[in-house]
Amino acid sequence: MDKIIVEGGHPLNGQVTISGAKNAVLPVLAATLLTQGKCKVQAVPRVRDVTTMVRLVQELGAGVDCFEGDSVVLDTTGINNPIAPYDLVSTMRASCLVLGPLLARLGEAKVSLPGGCAIGARPIDLHIKGLEALGANIRLEEGYVHGIAKKLKGVRHTFDLVTVTGTMNVMMAAALAEGETVLNNAAREPEVSFLADILNHSGAKIKGAGTEKIVIQGVTSLAPIECRILPDRIEAATYMIAGAIANGDVEVLNCVPGHMEPIIDKLRQTGVTVDTRENSVRVKGNGLLSPVDITTEPYPGFATDVQAQFMTLMTLAGGQSRITETVFENRFMHVAELKRMGADISIEGHTATVRGVKQLSGAPVMATDLRASACLVLAGLVAERDTVVSRVYHIDRGYQDMEKKLSQLGAAIRRVK
Numbered sequence: 001m002d003k004i005i006v007e008g009g010h011p012l013n014g015q016v017t018i019s020g021a022k023n024a025v026l027p028v029l030a031a032t033l034l035t036q037g038k039c040k041v042q043a044v045p046r047v048r049d050v051t052t053m054v055r056l057v058q059e060l061g062a063g064v065d066c067f068e069g070d071s072v073v074l075d076t077t078g079i080n081n082p083i084a085p086y087d088l089v090s091t092m093r094a095s096c097l098v099l100g101p102l103l104a105r106l107g108e109a110k111v112s113l114p115g116g117c118a119i120g121a122r123p124i125d126l127h128i129k130g131l132e133a134l135g136a137n138i139r140l141e142e143g144y145v146h147g148i149a150k151k152l153k154g155v156r157h158t159f160d161l162v163t164v165t166g167t168m169n170v171m172m173a174a175a176l177a178e179g180e181t182v183l184n185n186a187a188r189e190p191e192v193s194f195l196a197d198i199l200n201h202s203g204a205k206i207k208g209a210g211t212e213k214i215v216i217q218g219v220t221s222l223a224p225i226e227c228r229i230l231p232d233r234i235e236a237a238t239y240m241i242a243g244a245i246a247n248g249d250v251e252v253l254n255c256v257p258g259h260m261e262p263i264i265d266k267l268r269q270t271g272v273t274v275d276t277r278e279n280s281v282r283v284k285g286n287g288l289l290s291p292v293d294i295t296t297e298p299y300p301g302f303a304t305d306v307q308a309q310f311m312t313l314m315t316l317a318g319g320q321s322r323i324t325e326t327v328f329e330n331r332f333m334h335v336a337e338l339k340r341m342g343a344d345i346s347i348e349g350h351t352a353t354v355r356g357v358k359q360l361s362g363a364p365v366m367a368t369d370l371r372a373s374a375c376l377v378l379a380g381l382v383a384e385r386d387t388v389v390s391r392v393y394h395i396d397r398g399y400q401d402m403e404k405k406l407s408q409l410g411a412a413i414r415r416v417k
């Protein structure tokens with residue numbers, strides 16, 4: 001298993017270019033199942049979750065004409081298999097995104113239930129409820145979600161909780177349902193809006209994506225998908241925080257500042273200088289960091305996927321900050337590892353209280369999920385001596401070339417087998 005070794009104490013300076021958003025590519029690849037023909041997706045990040053999703057649509061019958069550099073060309077004419085197998089789904093929860101498209105395309109879907117994961121149980125009950133509302137008949141059998149749908153019919157449906165992939169799943173199925181679907185309490189993430197735009201380019205009739213109410217007029221077919229994936233706002237936020245924590249001067253290129261407003265606001269409150277341009281953000285550390293409280297919320301609130309990275313920053317602030325996680329029930333797994341590096345953090349329920357310390361010290365640490373791994377690498381950038389991060393396969397799921405990008409900024413970081 002690979003490990004990443006970071007030698008602390010090197011300030012970061014320079015420019016880093018953001019890759020396409022993993023959490024936009026995955027639903028778009030699932031959406032190709034709704035179409036019959038050659039789909040071309042560009043600006044795709046080379047990360048493991050994308051490879052997994054390409055393998056999954058291939059398993060379902062898609063031909064992969066090309067998967068090189070940052071583009072994927074799929075031929076979805078021959079989609080004929082409704083079964084998403086355990087060995088693929090168990091490695092990536094987002095595989096459940098093929099449920100809605102398979103029901104719409106084949107009238108059947110048999111998708112292994114995703115296992116839980118480090119950050120919580122993460123059931124897909126809300127996906128199932130939404131698809132049942134559209135007329136699918138869904139049973140749970142032998143660890144699989146098995147759905148049958150002769151014809152999906154438009155419906156008015158309210159999600160009990162805001163769910164990003166739940167909204168995407170039901171929206172994709174509704175795109176080919178008969179009649180009008182209204183989704184209330186829908187997720188408002190930029191990746192939801194992006195998916196709706198891409199589907200509309202292929203002939204779908206979706207209005208209101210990006211708000212809590214999405215209205216979909218079903219159509220009979222969709223043209224093949226062609227698109228360039230939008231920049232990854234979570235990757236961008238991660239490198240902005242890297243610039244802040246390493247007291248450097250980092251310009252993050254190919255990003256959308258408008259997708260990261262709460263993070264930019266909170267970074268400014270810590271005393272860090274943040275200048276935004278149309279497609280870039282420049283972050284300059286100014287010495288002492290002020291403590292700032294954050295509460296994670298669905299978009300447009302502070303993103304839960306940036307909570308761990310921001311906590312690392314607060315471990316070095318000049319005072320006490322409170323970090324409240326409201327989206328997932330167990331997303332403080334990185335706290336124990338940060339404490340092993342000398343951070344002073346205590347947890348009461350969903351709130352972590354961070355008391356700033358002068359310095360972190362390097363240690364062997366273990367990642368538990370994608371964003372926790374990133375936060376440990378960030379800590380390593382400024383800790384004394386070396387930090388050895390193991391289980392870096394978590395990082396490889398969602399960050400393209402992290403060591404390379406950080407090395408180019410001046411970090412002393414390397415991967416060892």
Ligand code: EPZ
Nearest residue numbers: 023094122123124125126127162163164165305327328370
């Ligand atoms: C998406 O996950 C992202 N993944 C996550 O990013 C992100 O953390 C999350 O949205 C929240 O922003 C992808 O887009 C592939 P949810 P998703 O459904 O859709 C509960 C990363 O690091 N819930 O919005 O799975 C759930 O347990 C990943 O890139 C149900 O109870 O998240 C959670 O507490 C991590 N039942 C809350 O809702 C359901 O049927 C929000 O989950 C669905 C969700």
